[in-house]
Amino acid sequence: MSKITTLNEFILERQKDFPFATGELTNLLNDIAVASKIVNRDVNRAGLVDILGAKGETNVQGEEQQKLDVIADDAFIAAFKSGEEVCGIASEENDDFVAFDDEASKNGKYVVLFDPLDGSSNIDVNVSIGTIFSIYRRVSEPGTKAVKEDFLQKGADQIAAGYVLFGSSTMLVYTTGKGVNGFTLDPSIGEFCLSHKDIKSPETGRIYSINEGNLDRCDPGLKEYAQYCREDDSSTGRPYSGRYIGSLVADFHRNLLKGGIYVYPTTNNCPEGRLRLLYECNPLAFIAEQAGGIATDGHQRIMDIEPKELHERCGYYVGSTQMVEKAMSLLKHKEAKITV
Numbered sequence: 085m086s087k088i089t090t091l092n093e094f095i096l097e098r099q100k101d102f103p104f105a106t107g108e109l110t111n112l113l114n115d116i117a118v119a120s121k122i123v124n125r126d127v128n129r130a131g132l133v134d135i136l137g138a139k140g141e142t143n144v145q146g147e148e149q150q151k152l153d154v155i156a157d158d159a160f161i162a163a164f165k166s167g168e169e170v171c172g173i174a175s176e177e178n179d180d181f182v183a184f185d186d187e188a189s190k191n192g193k194y195v196v197l198f199d200p201l202d203g204s205s206n207i208d209v210n211v212s213i214g215t216i217f218s219i220y221r222r223v224s225e226p227g228t229k230a231v232k233e234d235f236l237q238k239g240a241d242q243i244a245a246g247y248v249l250f251g252s253s254t255m256l257v258y259t260t261g262k263g264v265n266g267f268t269l270d271p272s273i274g275e276f277c278l279s280h281k282d283i284k285s286p287e288t289g290r291i292y293s294i295n296e297g298n299l300d301r302c303d304p305g306l307k308e309y310a311q312y313c314r315e316d317d318s319s320t321g322r323p324y325s326g327r328y329i330g331s332l333v334a335d336f337h338r339n340l341l342k343g344g345i346y347v348y349p350t351t352n353n354c355p356e357g358r359l360r361l362l363y364e365c366n367p368l369a370f371i372a373e374q375a376g377g378i379a380t381d382g383h384q385r386i387m388d389i390e391p392k393e394l395h396e397r398c399g400y401y402v403g404s405t406q407m408v409e410k411a412m413s414l415l416k417h418k419e420a421k422i423t424v
């Protein structure tokens with residue numbers, strides 16, 4: 085039997101590269117793994133117990149909350165609170181950030197921003213969903229309560245980021261800025277095991293992922309790009325395959341491994357875009373770049389955007405470098421450029 089490397093072993097091994105590391109980030113990543121297993125358990129039996137469907141409330145962004153959105157949010161917050169490495173969190177499901185007020189957490193070095201359940205419209209129909217997280221070092225003084233500035237940092241300042249995909253298997257993929265590694269949950273032993281070492285995304289691919297229902301509402305250049313993807317051209321492998329699950333984390337993961345582009349543009353009816361900069365776009369941009377891809381909002385590198393609000397949204401173009409560059413080259417808005 086080949087040797088299994090668990091997530092825990094892998095993180096501890098990596099910690100040796102940082103002789104002054106205190107182990108707090110290691111513990112924090114382990115807290116995330118434990119919370120993921122709890123959410124995984126709930127997701128897997130969702131149809132059997134009364135946790136499918138809407139909760140009957142809307143979140144701060146006016147979106148209907150699903151019961152599992154709230155279950156996942158609570159599981160991660162509980163893990164971060166008891167872990168004591170984190171002084172506060174911000175999540176898509178909470179109106180404002182939460183500053184933990186117990187003494188141990190106030191000494192925590194980190195803040196975490198997360199989308200507890202991504203793809204929530206897919207929960208009720210048994211389609212892949214996920215959790216996305218982003219970790220920053222706080223900018224406020226340790227020992228005090230977290231403040232808004234701790235959360236409004238640009239993506240380039242992320243210490244670590246990752247996602248958990250509840251798909252045909254459950255995977256945790258993360259980066260600390262030294263490459264991307266993926267771990268598959270082996271349910272028989274309850275451990276995330278290294279399955280995708282040092283993930284590199286192909287420079288180009290044959291998959292484009294966009295909600296085509298929005299094409300008449302966005303930059304006309306994107307319609308041209310979709311047309312380009314559909315054209316027959318054997319030298320570039322076109323037509324490409326259109327693949328759109330509607331769970332960003334699942335669409336992103338597929339394109340990361342196979343090569344592809346994911347686009348959620350700004351539209352006439354969502355002029356700021358749909359996806360959230362802090363909970364969705366930044367963490368996946370960090371992973372994309374670490375795997376050799378790029379992420380832009382159509383104007384600038386995602387991770388260079390200075391956030392002004394917690395729930396800020398933006399247009400999103402992420403994936404294989406050559407494909408994102410091609411889409412950018414066709415956009416009509418004057419400022420269209422990529423700086424990475």
Ligand code: AHG
Nearest residue numbers: 199201202203204205295330331332
């Ligand atoms: P969330 O479930 O966290 O609100 O995110 C949903 C996002 C994203 O996962 C997905 O790619 C996109 O919304 C789908 O939007 P459309 O249904 O408009 O295509």
Ligand code: MN
Nearest residue numbers: 199201202203
């Ligand atoms: Mn989401």
Ligand code: MN
Nearest residue numbers: 176199201202
């Ligand atoms: Mn969500």
